[in-house]
Amino acid sequence: MGKDIIIKVCNGTVGLAAGGEEVLKRFKELFSLYNLRGVFKDRCDIKRVGCRGFCSHDVLVDVVIDGQRTTYKHIKPDMVQRIVDEHILKGEPVTQWVDGIEYENFHKGQTKVVLKYCGEIDPESIDDYIDVGGYSAAKKAITEMTPEEIVEIVKASNLRGRGGAGFPTGIKWELGLKIRSDVKYVVCNGDEGDPGAFMDRSVMEGNPHSVIEGMIICAKATGARQGYIYVRAEYPLAVKRLQMAIDQCYEKGFLGDNIFGSGFTFDVKIFQGAGAFVCGEATALMRSIEGKRGMPTAKLWRSAEKGLWDKPTVLNNVETFANVPRIILKGPDWYRKLGTQRSGGTKVFSLTGRIKNSGLIEVPLGISLRDIIYVIGGGIEGGRSLKAVQTGGPSGGCIPAELIDIEVDYESLAQAGSIMGSGGMVVLDETSCMVDTAKYFLEFTQAESCGKCVPCRIGTKRMLEILQRITSGNGRDGDIELLEELGQYIRATSLCGLGMTAPNPVLSTLRYFRHEYEAHIYDKRCPAGVCRELITFKIDEGKCTGCGACKRSCPADAIRGVKKKPHKIENSLCIKCGTCYDVCKFKAVIKV
Amino acid sequence: MENVLEEIYNNYLKSEGNVITILQDIERHFGYIPEEAVIWFSNKLDIPASRFYGIATFYSQFHLKPRGKNVITICRGTACHVKGSEKLINRLMIELDLKEGEDTTEDLSFTIERVNCVGACGISPVVIINGEVYGNVNIDKILREIKKLR
Numbered sequence: 193m194g195k196d197i198i199i200k201v202c203n204g205t206v207g208l209a210a211g212g213e214e215v216l217k218r219f220k221e222l223f224s225l226y227n228l229r230g231v232f233k234d235r236c237d238i239k240r241v242g243c244r245g246f247c248s249h250d251v252l253v254d255v256v257i258d259g260q261r262t263t264y265k266h267i268k269p270d271m272v273q274r275i276v277d278e279h280i281l282k283g284e285p286v287t288q289w290v291d292g293i294e295y296e297n298f299h300k301g302q303t304k305v306v307l308k309y310c311g312e313i314d315p316e317s318i319d320d321y322i323d324v325g326g327y328s329a330a331k332k333a334i335t336e337m338t339p340e341e342i343v344e345i346v347k348a349s350n351l352r353g354r355g356g357a358g359f360p361t362g363i364k365w366e367l368g369l370k371i372r373s374d375v376k377y378v379v380c381n382g383d384e385g386d387p388g389a390f391m392d393r394s395v396m397e398g399n400p401h402s403v404i405e406g407m408i409i410c411a412k413a414t415g416a417r418q419g420y421i422y423v424r425a426e427y428p429l430a431v432k433r434l435q436m437a438i439d440q441c442y443e444k445g446f447l448g449d450n451i452f453g454s455g456f457t458f459d460v461k462i463f464q465g466a467g468a469f470v471c472g473e474a475t476a477l478m479r480s481i482e483g484k485r486g487m488p489t490a491k492l493w494r495s496a497e498k499g500l501w502d503k504p505t506v507l508n509n510v511e512t513f514a515n516v517p518r519i520i521l522k523g524p525d526w527y528r529k530l531g532t533q534r535s536g537g538t539k540v541f542s543l544t545g546r547i548k549n550s551g552l553i554e555v556p557l558g559i560s561l562r563d564i565i566y567v568i569g570g571g572i573e574g575g576r577s578l579k580a581v582q583t584g585g586p587s588g589g590c591i592p593a594e595l596i597d598i599e600v601d602y603e604s605l606a607q608a609g610s611i612m613g614s615g616g617m618v619v620l621d622e623t624s625c626m627v628d629t630a631k632y633f634l635e636f637t638q639a640e641s642c643g644k645c646v647p648c649r650i651g652t653k654r655m656l657e658i659l660q661r662i663t664s665g666n667g668r669d670g671d672i673e674l675l676e677e678l679g680q681y682i683r684a685t686s687l688c689g690l691g692m693t694a695p696n697p698v699l700s701t702l703r704y705f706r707h708e709y710e711a712h713i714y715d716k717r718c719p720a721g722v723c724r725e726l727i728t729f730k731i732d733e734g735k736c737t738g739c740g741a742c743k744r745s746c747p748a749d750a751i752r753g754v755k756k757k758p759h760k761i762e763n764s765l766c767i768k769c770g771t772c773y774d775v776c777k778f779k780a781v782i783k784v
Numbered sequence: 785m786e787n788v789l790e791e792i793y794n795n796y797l798k799s800e801g802n803v804i805t806i807l808q809d810i811e812r813h814f815g816y817i818p819e820e821a822v823i824w825f826s827n828k829l830d831i832p833a834s835r836f837y838g839i840a841t842f843y844s845q846f847h848l849k850p851r852g853k854n855v856i857t858i859c860r861g862t863a864c865h866v867k868g869s870e871k872l873i874n875r876l877m878i879e880l881d882l883k884e885g886e887d888t889t890e891d892l893s894f895t896i897e898r899v900n901c902v903g904a905c906g907i908s909p910v911v912i913i914n915g916e917v918y919g920n921v922n923i924d925k926i927l928r929e930i931k932k933l934r
């Protein structure tokens with residue numbers, strides 16, 4: 193649009209938490225104070241944008257002057273004045289705040305398809321989306337293409353379900369198209385429940401229109417008239433922005449009756465989840481929309497045959513839908529070639545845990561895990577060493593450091609005993625205990641088990657009890673074998689995906705980190721120093737300066753000592769909360 | 785209460801809602817699901833109260849008991865767990881004098897809530913106090929905020 197000065201302020205969930213709203217406000221204040229809008233006329237613009245991906249550097253601010261982009265990191269409202277004075281008015285960037293090489297490395301190696309406009313456009317403005325070509329794919333699909341043509345393109349693109357299972361999207365749509373029914377539905381699964389995953393949240397918040405556009409194209413391809421977006425209750429901002437986007441679509445005539453003057457009708461409604469992990473499972477999600485308990489049902493039919501209210505339903509994940517408009521516009525060959533032979537395109541991951549550059553990334557399928565961790569992620573936090581990467585959330589497993597050169601695609605990860613999953617990638621280092629990690633995930637699945645089938649309801653409970661026993665120092669000979677046996681049974685006999693995959697975190701850590709389990713059981717020792725019952729805290733008298741920081745912060749009054757003399761921990765009073773370990777500046781508190 | 789329930793009922797008719805959306809509206813208005821509200825709707829719609837309770841106990845968004853004036857939500861997602869959210873919870877329980885299994889202080893001033901993942905892993909550990917998101921927190925930071933609310 194030829195605007196010469198554009199300011200982009202991150203207003204995703206993380207950006208807002210870091211103060212993005214205030215930074216945006218401050219820019220607006222200063223612009224009107226200096227009457228910059230009067231000076232530059234309509235050649236300047238201040239935008240709120242969605243997630244930029246590099247959440248650990250938020251609030252991120254882009255200042256684009258005549259196409260020249262400068263990115264600032266960790267911006268607070270009181271820093272805005274200097275940016276306006278020096279950079280905008282005098283043209284001299286404030287170099288000390290500029291995000292340099294780290295930001296560059298983070299983005300080098302990424303290929304953005306789904307996230308292309310996330311963090312670039314205002315998610316609350318449909319015009320911004322239209323300016324970058326938004327809804328031209330939907331228009332093309334509705335006015336120029338037949339359903340069969342759309343299905344062929346999606347099939348040829350090799351796009352696979354991004355929710356985790358990786359079912360070919362084109363084949364699903366074809367099933368939906370072929371089945372005859374007067375009523376059909378399109379459902380978007382935005383119930384992103386995996387802990388440690390926020391890909392779908394960022395897309396719904398950062399570019400909600402791309403999801404709706406994907407759904408419109410799917411509706412045309414399958415002949416559905418009604419769509420639902422199921423969003424989890426924990427994502428209030430995503431709900432708000434999706435609702436705005438839907439309202440704007442109705443205003444523009446992109447949703448409702450007679451879309452693009454073609455006579456085609458499609459409506460979209462948001463359904464807010466009420467907090468249940470199992471509702472990410474397709475059949476449970478549909479029961480939830482129907483207003484029932486979200487319990488999975490046996491898959492006697494595919495959803496595309498009998499889904500919501502027993503009508504044919506095409507259900508895809510947020511990211512899957514967001515890929516579709518770009519595939520329609522740029523063609524299936526372009527997309528397919530981005531990935532590997534078996535899995536086309538790119539995948540969004542949320543890279544978190546003990547990693548330097550944590551955030552949202554999008555990479556071509558087939559990239560090596562090493563490139564993700566060390567090039568994009570910048571390596572491990574605090575110079576420690578990598579122990580494992582957990583992928584696929586509670587349904588996935590851990591990939592040990594020695595398999596770092598593995599190619600990231602559906603098949604290779606499955607071979608390594610993990611899964612691609614929806615895209616959570618949590619980096620663990622030597623301070624993470626693998627038994628504790630497995631216990632953590634099992635606690636999660638145990639609590640989220642809907643209770644319908646016995647293997648999942650009772651089996652995971654027994655597995656969890658064994659793990660609790662092991663981490664509290666009461667592990668017995670034979671526990672490892674029992675875990676393996678139970679795991680195999682649960683995997684083979686559970687009703688839905690949640691149960692079938694629930695033992696994965698335990699089985700995969702047993703496969704690669706058996707020695708850690710053995711250390712807990714036989715030596716009563718937690719090698720990483722995490723399991724509370726297996727460690728005691730001690731003060732190294734040689735290092736203690738007697739500053740008293742630990743004594744003041746101890747909630748149990750378990751630390752004795754006088755100022756400037758080495759302190760001592762009364763083990764009988766110590767509740768092992770670890771506060772002293774965290775507050776000591778001299779590393780005098782040790783775990784033994 | 786009657787008026788509020790009437791309003792929720794009208795909204796239910798207008799938006800073609802279901803039991804879940806009714807409960808969501810009740811929770812939004814009262815902060816929990818009062819028994820009277822369930823009985824009122826059960827009579828009005830001729831749906832057994834057990835269906836309402838079946839759903840209310842299935843989904844974690846619904847609460848059957850009144851909650852504290854201030855709600856402290858601690859994220860227990862993987863990233864937050866790796867960065868010590870469990871320690872934060874234990875410490876907070878001690879500070880607020882809560883025993884195992886309790887989540888609300890006796891004077892109804894604070895409720896501690898654990899949530900699976902709020903999807904703000906880039907700034908873990910994350911704590912939400914009355915709707916406001918705090919990232920990269922430590923126990924001192926939370927205790928300071930709590931002090932302000934007391």
